Ligand code: HEM
């Protein structure tokens with residue numbers, strides 16, 4: 001990083017910093033929703049559900065994708081382009097697998113009679129997990145854009161910041177999922 | 189020695205600008221579109237927020253004049269209104285549905301679009317880069333997006349005024365069931381969908397802005413500008429952004445559940461509802477209180493999002509025009525911090541009478557009353573700054589003084605409301621209306637006016653007209669007290685808020701004349717705001733020109749830029765900072781700008 005600018009030395013890159021603040025903001029949104037779950041759950045008339053097994057598979061997929069993106073970042077810094085490229089592809093595939101498992105999980109719940117009517121654990125699950133899927137989707141889109149961008153220019157970019165920002169976000173979405181999953185498991 | 193030094197410091201500053209005036213720094217090809225419309229210059233974006241905010245303020249203010257007409261003269265009709273407003277005033281009377289729509293829109297517009305978007309958007313954008321010594325925001329692009337999301341939100345909100353069933357009419361707090369059930373009222377139909385859409389866009393705008401403000405303050409300060417040398421304006425705008433970034437997402441999650449209740453058949457907020465003419469609703473098991481928790485978790489920080497920028501600007505302007513350092517700088521920063529923390533811990537004081545567990549209630553009473561401590565520290569420091577000062581009564585200064593006065597008056601009534609037992613009688617009465625209009629509405633407006641009068645020369649290179657400014661100040665100050673002070677008595681007598689006609693109540697007949705009086709004053713005050721808007725636009729082209737770089741003889745960095753700074757703010761290098769922002773009347777010198785190095789025999793440099 002630049003340290004010619006005197007007081008700017010050793011500071012976190014502004015883009016990374018902005019990302020961290022944005023993550024705090026996303027955390028607050030999910031904290032709001034899970035708090036709503038807790039408040040609502042303590043009121044009379046609460047209906048519980050049992051979590052479909054599929055959510056364990058999706059957990060596996062997203063955890064694995066965290067590993068692959070971390071390795072991809074490492075490959076990028078070692079300027080090992082082919083390895084970077086294949087690891088990123090695996091990451092995207094795992095993320096898509098995660099989403100597919102989630103959607104099948106929803107379907108299983110829905111077929112077991114948990115519809116949108118009501119305001120129990122099931123309806124919270126659809127909305128909270130659904131919003132999480134949107135964040136994963138956003139990550140996939142950003143990852144693909146970044147990936148293509150680093151190949152489109154005439155000069156290859158070896159700037160690690162976009163990759164690092166991406167990796168951080170990815171781990172965050174993973175962490176967020178673990179939090180949500182454990183939250184629902186404990187509340188069952 | 190000291191006198192000479194003062195003269196020297198001064199002349200140096202002036203000669204510095206003589207050449208660079210009117211020169212633009214990065215003069216790459218700028219079209220009208222890139223310069224004024226999709227601009228990425230923080231100063232232009234600030235002006236965009238300011239002027240949009242002013243248009244909103246006029247709309248929101250006009251709404252209040254209309255419903256005050258109804259409140260003051262419930263038995264009369266005004267045929268001319270039908271000519272102007274068409275279906276909004278059939279037969280010259282405002283219908284019940286339209287009355288509630290007006291009140292709801294008035295609240296939404298003033299709280300969010302004027303005092304949040306307009307106020308933070310203007311001054312965070314304008315002052316942060318200029319006062320910390322940066323060429324622009326951390327991400328000028330996100331900054332531009334922030335304005336255009338605000339613009340989009342504005343268009344959607346305005347369009348809701350024109351749909352057939354009318355805009356949302358269930359109060360600015362959007363409590364269900366009125367906000368959740370389309371069948372509940374005409375305004376709950378499309379109007380409410382547009383309201384939620386507009387608010388979602390608004391939240392995105394605030395988040396993008398807030399992210400940028402935070403990373404700019406923390407990452408882009410010029411050399412020597414340590415956090416403890418920041419002007420208090422920046423500290424206040426910084427905490428404002430932190431509050432916004434952490435509380436708006438919670439509002440968004442509340443709105444998401446609301447949307448599902450409206451359109452997907454869930455019933456998070458709904459239970460056992462019977463609508464006359466429609467019949468029983470099949471929503472079961474929800475709780476409207478849940479929405480209140482989510483709303484007020486934002487809602488209370490939101491009132492401080494509105495107030496903190498005003499506090500920061502008042503601190504700065506009071507110090508400059510008192511020619512004295514702000515009293516207790518670190519205490520000012522500490523109290524801002526304390527307020528920001530406590531703002532998240534008091535939301536349930538809006539819910540004392542919702543059946544809240546009384547034990548929990550007492551915890552919230554304690555936390556609420558704790559806010560009085562940092563508030564009192566700030567008031568004490570402002571007054572001490574003024575103590576035996578050599579005050580310059582510029583229009584900006586007058587409004588800053590007005591801000592302090594109003595904040596004291598309104599804060600005191602907060603202490604009444606913060607006691608849950610007193611709140612049982614005061615809740616939902618005109619006492620609450622009086623409280624929050626004085627402490628938040630009018631006082632934040634005074635902070636904003638102070639800021640506009642003070643920084644207008646930096647924004648447009650001209651001064652606002654002083655005569656109009658003094659009329660504006662005195663009429664607005666007197667008017668604000670005359671309008672809102674009597675409302676405390678109405679509230680203490682039990683007069684509830686949110687009714688359009690009190691003449692059927694034997695107990696409130698005594699207030700008929702008072703209500704007429706309040707309405708009359710409201711119209712006069714509104715007229716004076718139009719005078720201000722006239723002054724604002726007139727002075728952009730016809731105002732007296734600024735001829736010195738530092739017209740208020742102020743220490744902060746924005747006054748080291750050319751009179752009309754271009755994109756990039758400083759033509760040469762960004763100045764380095766050597767001291768805090770409040771070296772006024774020090775060592776026999778009137779003021780010492782932040783970029784002046786510490787002299788060899790200066791007393792206790794900061
Ligand atoms: C000493 C400080 C304060 C205390 C103890 C306090 C306390 C309260 C309480 C208990 C209420 C609820 C009243 C009710 O609905 O029954 C209230 C309402 C309100 N307060 Fe304050 N307040 C304080 C300062 C402020 C400040 C500084 C602002 C804004 C900048 C503010 C803005 C509001 C608003 C907007 C409402 C009413 C919202 C509504 O119901 O529509 N208050 N206050």
Ligand SMILES: [Cu+2]
Pocket residue numbers: 487488491534535537538
């Ligand atoms: Cu509050």
